[in-house]
Every structure is written in structure tokens, then in C-alpha cells.
Amino acid sequence: MNKETAKNVVVYIGQRVSLTAIALVVLSFMTFTLGQLVPGDAAVVAAGPNAGNERIAELRVEMGLDLPIHKQYAIYLSKLSRGDLGKSWFTHQPIWEDIKARLPASAELVFLAMLLNVLISVPLGVLAATRFDSKTDGAIRLIVMAGAGIPIFWLGLILQHYVAGEAGWFPIAGRVSFEFRDFSGSTGFLLIDSAAQGEWRIFWDALNHLFLPAITLATLFIAVVTRTTRSTVLRTLQEDYVTLARSKGISEYQVVVRHALRNALIPTITIFGMQVGWMLSTTILVEEIFSRPGIGKYAVKAITQSDIHGVVGVVLVMGVIFLITNLIVDIVHLFLNPRHRESVQGK
Amino acid sequence: MQSSNILEVESLSVRFGESRAKAVDGISFGLTKGETLGIAGESGSGKTASILSILGLHQRATVEGSAQFEGQELIGADNKLLNKIRGKRIGLVLQDPFAALDPVKTVGHQISEGLRASGWSKKRAMNHAIHLLEEVGVPSASQRVNAYPHQFSGGMRQRVVIAMALAQDPDILIADEPTTALDVRIQKQVLDLMKQQCESRGMSLVIITHDLGVISNYTDRIVIMYAGKIVEESSRLKLFDQPLHPYTQGLLDCLPTLGHSENEYLKTIGGQPPIPGKLPSGCRYHPRCAFTEPACTNGNNPPLVPVKWGRSACIQLEKFLKESQ
Amino acid sequence: MKPTIRKFLVPLAALLLPTGVLAGPSGTLVIAENLTPENLDPANSQNSTVDQLMLGMYDTLVQFTAGETTVSPRLATDWSASADGLSYTFNLRSGVTFHDGSALTADDVCFTFDRNQAAGANALTDAGPYDSCNIVDDHTVQLNLSAPFGPFVSALGRVYIVNKDLVEPHMADNHARSWLSVNEAGSGPYVLKSYKPDDSISMTAYADYWAGWDGNHVAEVVFRVVPEASTQAALLKAGEVHIAPDLTIDDKIAFQGKDGYITDIGAAATPLYFMINVQAGGPLSDRLFRKAIIMAVDIKALCDAVLQGFCAYPEGPMPSNWPGHVGGIYPEFDLEAAKKIIDDNGWAGTEVNLTFLPEEEIQQRASEMWQANLAKIGVKLNATGDTWPALYAAAQSLDTAPDAGGSSAFPPFPDPHGILYGLLHSSKMGINGGTNFSQYSNPEVDARLDKAASSADQAERMKLYGEVQEIVGNDYIHVLVAQPASVVTLSDKVVGYKYNVAHHQTFNFMDIGLK
């Protein structure tokens, strides 16, 4: 990328960020409004069972629920503009703090699952495509079919029971072993904190605890990407430019990696990008089985407790994550796809 | 086999998939050093399948017969051997310059890739790529070497593809319909370029086309294919003057002749060529032939019979020979 | 990768070493918990997940100890009520200190009550007409009521006393709710060590606890949040937790009698009701129709088949182990007799809408069973699963109230008032914002409930509650569908665990030790 291109890319990313910021405000409004339509009253939940009508009415005033919806939203927006997501009605903590306490565990899980996904699905897809119609291809297709068909919950229980419980190869549940339970760090990411403090035993232990949950979470996604990588590589292998690359007398490995795969990566990266959000919303299933804290559980709790600020907070944070992954995908695309780079340059 | 031919193809057959139908059915031809050979025939007649098979580039084809480069057998050879021939001894140009270049690699990378694989330094290979681009007529080559394919016009891309094929200084350049996807104006430039490069390098050239007109000025010898078979082989002059096979005549009749406006409706041969696996009995051309006799419809496809200046596969060869004299 | 588990076992084993020679608490007790406490605020003590932690970190004036259905002293050594029943005087134990070392005095007690009142805390929900608190002297407090309330002292078992000095500075922020949600200001036997939502909560023994540490006690209690029942079973098997309260019924049976494990079956009182809306109109307003559909609930089969016998057969509006319970109220399960009533009155084809909470598996199963049985007598039950807030909201208007609603009661102290008032009193009708989803209003019943609530005469109260149960039994307004027992599976290293009916799903920390 030359200097001019770099500048344009920065401008382009700026545009993308501001567009998404607008989208987030719209999103917050929609979530806020939808929250009002859901039956059930946050004040009732907050008051607990056996609370009388007066107490609920009091709480409603306290929580601002007596105001008309547009006023509630206006108040919310003005707080939001100051970076205040409000307080949870059930933890009584700033929602941002709640999210900060729970997101790292989910993020670590998604990160490792995504890493496994990338490391497994792409080579597997390429292998299947280059061995098209062979036994290897058949075996991979079978694995993919199974991976796509197994319910995550069931897979998690099976892995936990046999691989962790019976065989004892991995921990059964939790984020870290009992002996390290008092460990904490500044980021909340166990892997980062332990590495930063040079606590490699804890790092390894946390990684160990992540492995089965990550495999459980990743399986479906690996199946999806393996399948699409296989078919895109099959398609790029048919391209004239691959035939011509071969006609130069370079090795088959170079043909596949430099040309067939390199082009197939462009749509694959897009899928990876979409999968991050999808994965994040699936973590709760895995986290329940492996007793890991996470953002999904908080979201569900906020929804069932009609804690609208909590719900909107999570939605916004998810939106930001979505924006960031999209941006990353976009930047990767800028590197992978000269055409895209040029269209940005042209702006 | 004793032969002065640099490339000798013998009984080459190509089949696709499970079906036993042959897309190429036992063709034989030779190519001498420095010669320009044209292979012509309607689309689907097996031209591409033949030449890709020779280089082992048809991934899912079953190939039988023989193709020897300087006496070295290519059919059934492993990639290691083939990679010594591919690019280095035989260069390839394909029909569609829009599909022939990898969209995500610079043209310089693609031109120099083969050289780099043979151990050239990056700098040297790139310099050579610039030199080649200049040679094939790409302006401001030293900058364009870093451009991506989509930044070139169709004609320029085909020049890049030619530069790519020439990069390792091969002995044979095979061009599969190199001008079909190009503007009429540019077709001639590209053909001239190839011809001139072959002459200056002493390289043999194989030009494949479905349009006899394209190659009428460029080839020494022409092979006509129909439904996976060679039906006629002739020198260029003889072919246009005295076509022996009714199919060749049909192809020639379809050419626009001087004095006709370009917009004028062109004659075509009636009917469709058969597809592999659904071949008619007897002469494969008989359903479309203007001279079909009952004898044409039975038995096997007529064999190629040598004449003084070539070969032809028609049971009425004698009759046509006489008539044309 | 096996070492992961061994690595864990070694230090745990070290912690578990017998401590015969050493005085004081030792060992770490690990308890699996399927829910995460929403917060640690004593104001929220009606929530059993919160309550179980409060029991460790805080003290109350009076307490129900495990196995008892009457209150006993804790911070209050003794108490007395004024003749008019409008004020109660408590003498406080001296020498009690909070975890910061400061003394617990009457000032802290009154601060606690005032704060709960101001915050609208559910901790005071059951304390009836509580009005105000006076400091008599450092170790004497007087609690005043606006009307006499019989079970007042019993209702104080979940009012956890907070350290005024620590809490007061945070009062400006939502009555210190935010601060107390993640901090602790108690005087209880255990001190909060760490609180990781959805992960774990840990408490360590408070060395200066007023009751002392003689006997076998644990030095640390860790709650591990383990939502999945099967994971709890796996962890129990692996020795990573000592107590797994939330196993599936199948796992509970599998662990029962197995070497190395103890199964504690406690007579619980968490009755599940299907309440029939008597104001729904149509046949539902006819007590005979309601009788017929109640006769279609196979209470015994539900207990035997779904709860696998970990239950009692309910016979009337109150759990059979509850003080004041009267049996033999409900009609026997009898589909033939029920069908006859339906047919005789031409009610066949009637549709009844039930809203239940599918979160509780027993509700789901009971609904299915009821539906199947009602189909046999010609009544169509449309069962819809929903959330508690949604059901509560729907019940507030007769237009939206379902014909029947499923709801479990979690009475906070063993007294009939804790169940019957909310279930039957007209002021607690759904349309009045209460949990009487039967929308049942009967002056005869109201009068008796009110009288019993304000009386301090236990014999008289029980008589009145007995009459109430007979009356509503005749009106066929609900059915107590299931009375599940508390089944807790423990490692046999645990000694002293006992179920506490006044603190469902909690642990009697001070009695528990490790072998």
C-alpha cells in the first residue's frame, strides 16, 4: 500500500466507524422500544415475590419506569453520550462494569474457538478440495456432516463426560483450577493476565480449561467453514489462472496455496467475520455446560428480568464487537483483495 | 519412435469422468522445431482437452496414448518431470485473458513466478518480467509490473499472459484461442506479437482456434478436428485452396470473404456437433455432411488417409481429390 | 493433561487433612450452585440464592435453625412484645463485632431496618406492618408496628444486620444498593473473600465470631456456580465439589446409597399450585366444574413418577409438614366421577387456559399430565409456558388473566401466614397486584386471615388457619400439585449438613465440618 492508499484507507475506516455509530444509536432505540413491548414489568421483578402494589409503584418511580417511553429514552441517550450505560436493576452495578466482568471469559472462549476454527477448517477444506472425490475427501465430508449435525449442547456433554470426566484428560468445568482460584489481573482475560504476570502455570491451566469448551463451540463453525472452503477451493482450482500457474512448472503446493487458496480466502474471511458474532451468541450454551461465566448469561438474565438498560447495554457492546470484527475483516480484505483496495482508493 | 519432431502426439485419447466417452479419440500429430501449427475445429471438438492433457493439466481426465517432447513421454509422467517441461519447454496461453490471470497477484509476480521457482532471485526475476513486458508491448513496464490484472485492458492482459508464457524461454508456445475473447482490432496485434516472438526465438507455435480465418495468415500447417478426431491435416496453402474433407469445406464456407460487409449474415454449418458419448455411427460428420452417402452412416469413423500434402478422413476422399484437380 | 485434576486434588487434600489437634476451623468446603447470586445485598434476602450467602456473612436478630420451626435467639438474646402487640423489645448480645472489628449495637440494628424500609427491600416484605425502630440503649432496640402482627418475630429471620459505619456513606447512591451488592458489611461467621459473578463466591471464617469456633468447622466456603446438573454430578464424582444440590432426579437416585456419598432428604415446603381463576366466567365460576378439574390432577402419580418419590402427597392448601396444616381437604383423584360432573352439566368441550412457568420442570410435567387427564373427561387444557413477570402482569387484569396459573410458593418462615395470606387474601388478588391468581375474594376467609395475622395467640391462630383451609377446600379454587422434597447429594466427607425449611436451598455453615 502506498501513502495515498493508506490515507484513503484511514478515511474509509473513519467513514465506516461513524456509519456504524449511527447504526448503534438506531439499534439502541429499537432495542429500547422493543423492550417496552415485552410483557412483564421490571419493577415487579425487582420487588421480588410477595411485594405489594405500593412497593412496586414506588420502585417504578425510582427506576424511572413511570415516565413516558420517549422521556425514558431521552434520559438514556443523554447518559449514553457521557459513556454511562446505566445501572443494572438486578446487580445494582454499572452495566459497563457488569459487562467488563463477564465479557473477557466469553471473548477468550470465542478467540480460542475462532483460532481452532481457522487452524482446522481451512487446511481441512483445502485438503478435501485437492483430494476431491478421494477417500480423504469422503472422510472429511463425513466429519463435516457430523460436525454440522451434532447439537452443541450434546457435544459438550459428551466431551465433558468422556474426555474430561472418564478419561481425565481435561478439566471438567470452570475457568481455572481450584488452586488458582484467587488469581486475578487487570484485564480480566485470564490468558493475558497470567502471561503478563509470567504465571505460565496459570496460563497453561486456563488454556487447558478453555480447550473442550472451545472445541465444543468451534465444531459447528469448523464444519461450516470446512464445507465452504472446500467448495470455494474446488471452484478456484478450476480457474484458468490456476491452470496457467501450473503451466509455469511451479510445485502443486505453491499452485494451491498461492493461487487457489489465496483467492478462496476472500469469501472465507467474510464468513469468519460473520461467525464471530454468531459464536459470541452461542457461547452461553457452552458456558452453561462447562460452568464458565459469560456475557450470554448476563444478557439472558437481563432479558428475563426485563432489565432494559442491561439488554440495551449488551446489545450495544455486541454491536461494537460486530463493528470491530467487520472492520478487521474489511482491513484484511483490503490486504487480500486489490480490487477492494482500489475501490477504496477511488473514493 | 524415430522422429525429428520436437513434439510427437500419438493416439492420444482423453476421457472425462466415469463415462467412457472420449472427448479426444486417438489423435496423432507432430510438431517440428520452429513450425507454426494451427489446430481448428468447432467448439467442443476436443482441442483444449488435447493440449491440456499433453501437459498433464487436465485434473480429472483419463488420458491414454502418447505425447513425447523431445522423445520424453509426457502422458502418465509425474509432476516432477512435467514441471521440468511446463513453462520451461512448453509455454501456454489460454483463451480468456480475464480469467487467465490471478486477480490478487501483481502481473510481475505472475510473470516471474516460474523463474523464482527455478531459483532466480526476486530482483533478477522482476527485472526480467519488466523486460518481458516491454517486449510484449506493455507501455511503462517498470511501473505496470506492480499493477494487478484488473488494471489492464483485455488486450494488454493477453500480452501479460504471453509474457508469462515466454518468461522461461520455452521451445513451444501453445496458444489456446488466444484472440477469441479480444476485439477484432487487437486480435491481429496479439497474433503478430506471438508470431514475431516465435520467429525471433526459434520457437514452435501451436495456435488453437475455432475460427479458421484467424490463423489463415500465421500457420504453416493446420489440423482440423471434429468430434474428438482429426479429420484433416494440410498445409495452410493447400487447406484454403483445396480442402479435402467436407467439414473443412464447411468451415471455409463460413468465413467472411472479401467484399462482404462485416454485418452480413454469415453462413454456418447446419446442425450441431455431437457430444462425446452420443456419437453417430459411421462417419461422425455424416448427419451434417452435404455429401453423405449410405456408406458413410455405417461402421467405424473413416480412417485418416495420407495424401501428398496431408491427411483426410472421408470415405469419398478419392472422389474429392479428383474433383478438385 | 491428566495433571489438571491431580494438581487440584493435592492442595484440596492438604486443606482437608484431619484437624483433630488444631482448634479452629479448617478445610475448604466447596458447594456447587446452579444459580449465580444477582448481588450480595441483604435487602434482597428473599432471594434464596442471596439468602444462602447472607447466612454466612451476616447475623439476624432471631433465627430458625435447621430442623426447627420456631425461632431461637441469635443477636437478640431475648425479646418481649407489648400488650397491644404494637412494639417488640429486643435485648442484644454484647461482644458482637462486625468483620471490621467494630461493635454491633442497637444503632446498627435500627439503621438496618430504616435502610430496608427506605429501599423498599424485599427483606421486609413479610414483616407486615413494621413501622419504626427506636434505640433504647446500646444493646436494646424497640421495633414498632402500625398494627398487631402475630408472626412478626418469625419474619425477622431474614433481616440481616449491616454495619452502619460502612454502609451509611453509600446511602446516597440508591440506598447503598450498589455498594452492598458487591461488598459485605456483616458480623456473621464468614467473611466475604471474593465474589466472581457466574463463577464463584468464597467466604473465610471470621476468627472473632461471637459464637466461637469450638467443634468441627470449615475455614473456607466456596460456592462454585455450576448451572448444568450433569456438570454438578461430574464435579461431585471427581471430588471437585462436596455438595451438589441441583442434580437431576436420575443422578440423585444414582448417587443414593453409593459409597462415598450421602443423600440428604429434607421435608421441604416449596408447594406448587395451579390456581384456578374463579372470576374467569363460564363454567370456571362454578365450584362444581372446578372440583371436577381438580379431581383430574393425579397428585400421587406426579409425586411417584415425576419426582420419583422425593416428595410428599399434598392433601390441602398447605404443605403437609407446615405448622397448622390440615389434611384430607382435596378430593381424591377420580376421573370417572370428574367425567360424570362434566357430562351431567353439559360442560364437555370447555376450554381452559393455563399459564405455567416452564423454567420449573415439575410445572411442565404437571401441566402435561393435567392436560392428558382433562382430555379424558372432555375438557381441553391449553397450556402456555411463560415467564414469571409475564404471568404476574397478565393476572393484573381480568381481561388478560389466564383461567389457571402455575406458581410455586417459597414461604420465608414456617408459619401458615407465609403461605395462606398471599394465596387467598382478597387484597392479594392478581388484579390487586398480588399473587392470589385465583382472584379469590371471600370475606369469611379475609376476616380469619386478618385476625390470625394480628393475633399473638398461637393456638387461636392455628384454629383460624384450620378453618380457612376447610373453607377454601370447599370452594375448589386451586390445587397444590406437588410438594417436592429437598434432595441434596453430598460427599461423605461432609458432616453436619441439615436441611432448613426456613431457608430453602441454603447451608447451615456453622454446623458443617469436613472429615
Ligand SMILES: Nc1ncnc2c1ncn2[C@@H]1O[C@H](COP(=O)(O)OP(=O)(O)O)[C@@H](O)[C@H]1O
Ligand atoms: N473438465 C471436463 N469435464 C468433463 N467434460 C469436459 C471437461 N472439459 C471438456 N469436456 C468435454 O470435452 C469435450 C471437448 O472439450 P474441449 O476440449 O474444451 O473442446 P474445444 O477446446 O475444442 O472447444 C467437450 O464435449 C467438453 O464438454
Ligand code: SF4
Ligand atoms: S465420410 Fe461421408 S459423411 Fe463423412 S465427411 Fe465424408 S462424405 Fe461426409
Ligand SMILES: [Mg+2]
Ligand atoms: Mg477450447
